[in-house]
Amino acid sequence: MDLLKRFAAGDLDAFESLFRQYQCKVYCWIVRIVRDPATAEDLTVETLWRAYRAHARFHPDGNFEGWLRRIGTNAALDHLRTARAHVPLPEDFPADSRPDAAEQRESRMAIHSALGSLPPQLRVVVQLGLIEEEPYRTIGEALGISESAVKLRMFRAVRILRKKLHDWDVRR
């Protein structure tokens, strides 16, 4: 019997095989939304747990990866709604001793802060579409919205970000 059919029937062994097969892909998707490896690991388990609980609703002929991506995106959005509005700074920023380094760091902080202040549904679109360059269609499928709705969200998000960064530039 096909693995997906066995999963849909609630077979735990089939779920384990699928878990091992898809955990990296789910993690990879989620970490690009939450940008924190430890949180992404927790949310990967949460995503696959939600998928296992909803096994009866999955159609074996459907796109399993897309289904997981959608559940994962919802789990990540739930997390962003409850977590502090903050985008973690990457740890691998080089220590720069040039005179303009402090200014550059300030500018980066302003961008992080502006992105962190966006509503989660806009922030996800910016992070996946603008930073990670995922196709709008994939983002739309993961969010359960159309491609044109993704474009609209992107437009709104960019407008807000540009305004926040412009205000920050004026205040300096």
Place this chain on the structure above:
Amino acid sequence: MNDQEYEQFRKKLRGAIPPLGQPELGRDLWPAMLARLNKPRMRVAWYDWLLLSAAGLGACFFPGLIPALLYHL
């Protein structure tokens, strides 16, 4: 915003927040899932259900009780 401005903005954003690309998962998460699967599910005692049903019925038949019920929540 024209295409050039959009591209400049995208570059600025990617400069501040570098893309993660295809990050590696450092460990197997199956043990964590197994622990979650084996965790006993929260059980609600029968008398809690009874109390809830009584409160629900009370609210249906005596709607005036709803503020009192809400107060005691």
